[in-house]
Amino acid sequence: MRKFVVSDLHGDINSYNAIMGYLDNIAKEEEVILYINGDLIDRGIYSVDLLLDVKKRIETNSPVKIVYLGGDHEWAMIDSYHIMNNDYKYYRDKNIINYEPSGHEKFINTYWAQSSIGGSFTKYHMEDMLSMDEIEGLYRFVKNLKIYQKLPDMLNNKQIVISHASCPKTVLDNCNLTIDSVSKDVMNYIEKMQNNYFMKEITDKEQRYYDILCLSKINRTIMEYDINANPGSRDFFTIIGHTPVNNKLGYEYSKKDNVINIDGGNASYWSGNLDCDHIPLVEIDSINNRLIILTFNHNNEIIYGTYFNGSITNMPINDLDHYRSYLNNNAKMYKLDLDLFRVLR
Ligand SMILES: [Mn+2]
Numbered sequence: 001m002r003k004f005v006v007s008d009l010h011g012d013i014n015s016y017n018a019i020m021g022y023l024d025n026i027a028k029e030e031e032v033i034l035y036i037n038g039d040l041i042d043r044g045i046y047s048v049d050l051l052l053d054v055k056k057r058i059e060t061n062s063p064v065k066i067v068y069l070g071g072d073h074e075w076a077m078i079d080s081y082h083i084m085n086n087d088y089k090y091y092r093d094k095n096i097i098n099y100e101p102s103g104h105e106k107f108i109n110t111y112w113a114q115s116s117i118g119g120s121f122t123k124y125h126m127e128d129m130l131s132m133d134e135i136e137g138l139y140r141f142v143k144n145l146k147i148y149q150k151l152p153d154m155l156n157n158k159q160i161v162i163s164h165a166s167c168p169k170t171v172l173d174n175c176n177l178t179i180d181s182v183s184k185d186v187m188n189y190i191e192k193m194q195n196n197y198f199m200k201e202i203t204d205k206e207q208r209y210y211d212i213l214c215l216s217k218i219n220r221t222i223m224e225y226d227i228n229a230n231p232g233s234r235d236f237f238t239i240i241g242h243t244p245v246n247n248k249l250g251y252e253y254s255k256k257d258n259v260i261n262i263d264g265g266n267a268s269y270w271s272g273n274l275d276c277d278h279i280p281l282v283e284i285d286s287i288n289n290r291l292i293i294l295t296f297n298h299n300n301e302i303i304y305g306t307y308f309n310g311s312i313t314n315m316p317i318n319d320l321d322h323y324r325s326y327l328n329n330n331a332k333m334y335k336l337d338l339d340l341f342r343v344l345r
Contacts, residue, residue, distance in 0.1 A: 002030055003153065003284040005162055007037035007241025008071070010266040011044020011122070015279040016053075018300040018327075020064065022281070025326055027063035034064055035149060037241050038071020038164035038213075043118035043267050048125045055141050070145035070179040071164035071242060072213045073112075076119055078143045078179050080112035143180040147213060150175055150236075153286040156257055156310055158237040160284065164213055167238035167259070182213070234258050239282065239291075257310045260291065278303060294323055302327060 004023060009016055023032050040054065041047035058066050112119035126135055148163035150171055161167045237258050244265035264279040283292040290309040297303045302324050305315035315323075 001033060002026065003033050003035070003151070005035045005037055005239050005262065005282045005284065006279065007164070007239075008039040008244070008263040008266055009036070009044070009050060009279065010039055010073075010118070011041060011047035011050055012266045012279065012298075013044070013046035013049055014298040014300070015266065015296055016046075016050055018296045018298075019279070019281050020053075021300065022294075022296075022302075022327055023064045032064045034066050035162050036066060036068045037162055037239065037262070038069050038147075039073045039241060039263075039267075040068065040071075041077065041119075041122050042073040042112075045121065045125075047118075047122040048129055051138060051142070055138065067149060068145055069149055069162060069164060070142070070147050070213070073117065073119065074142050074145055075179050075182070075213060076112040076117065077122070078139065080119070080123070081139050081143075143178065145179050146175055147177050147179060147182060148175055151284070153284050155237040155284075155286060155289060155291065158235065158258060160286075161236045161238045163238055163240055165240055165242040167236050167240075171236060260308055262293070264295070292323075300327070 006019055019034075023034055026032050036054065040050050044050075054066055054068055056062075057064065058068065113123065126138065130138070148161060148168060148171075150173070151160045151162065153160045161171060238260075240259060240261050241263035243261060244263050244267055245261045260282075262280045262282050266279060278295045278297045281294045281296060283294070285292050290307045292315075293306045293308060293312075294302050295304050295306075302320070305320045305323055307313045307315060
């Protein structure tokens with residue numbers, strides 16, 4: 001069984017197809033499992049395509065087994081839906097006319113809809129492409145996503161946890177927390193946070209949920225200046241994403257011995273930084289106490305490889321060629337619709 005992790009694809013269908021082409025090829029001979037570590041959707045213009053393909057692969061038991069964990073964009077989608085769900089058909093038919101949400105509802109509704117997180121396009125695209133039944137099916141699929149996963153594998157004598165933004169303080173064995181079960185608490189947390197800058201009234205439970213989904217967003221400044229800042233439990237080795245790290249600059253958030261951030265920066269790419277044209281695929285190689293990081297670009301190529309067991313080391317060129325030889329060059333490529341992209345920005 002070979003285990004891979006990818007994070008923050010953000011509707012980037014070229015990277016997705018490159019990675020799935022690679023894994024489909026391996027799955028012809030070996031068992032493969034891919035953990036998608038949240039933020040599959042939003043910002044990028046192919047979010048719905050990715051969501052549908054992942055859902056189909058999971059429901060049809062495709063050769064590459066997929067475990068899709070939710071990130072903050074997935075819960076933003078679900079929380080928006082909770083608001084609209086009361087009279088969704090009305091909302092859609094009337095194009096939001098005469099809908100007057102309460103302050104709380106308004107915040108939830110606008111959070112996913114606001115262009116800065118790119119959810120509005122996902123929603124409109126969904127409504128253009130899909131029937132109401134299909135939309136309902138997608139919401140049901142997303143709200144039942146788990147939010148973290150503990151693996152039996154070890155790195156540096158610590159058990160590996162995959163989680164979008166942080167290792168939960170208390171790691172449950174069954175990991176049964178889902179987007180649905182935490183979203184209400186998370187939104188209450190945000191509402192309190194808005195009203196209470198110092199978060200004095202936040203309960204431990206709410207803090208924990210929020211940490212798992214987007215801790216680094218609020219702690220990023222601290223982390224940048226305090227190398228000892230602890231993004232979660234030190235009892236585990238955590239693979240996170242959420243905050244873009246430009247791996248051309250060397251994984252600056254990955255110098256700790258209990259965490260690696262593998263968000264290659266697709267969010268930055270879709271925000272106009274076309275230099276972030278790469279996405280890391282991480283293979284868990286616990287036999288050799290390391291992670292193998294293959295970096296794909298938007299042309300379906302592995303552009304470089306590195307190893308990680310606490311620090312990054314470059315992969316010897318022979319090893320890199322070995323991985324490149326697996327590439328399925330027939331993976332379907334989409335031409336990015338740059339005109340559409342410009343309109344969206
Ligand atoms: Mn995120």
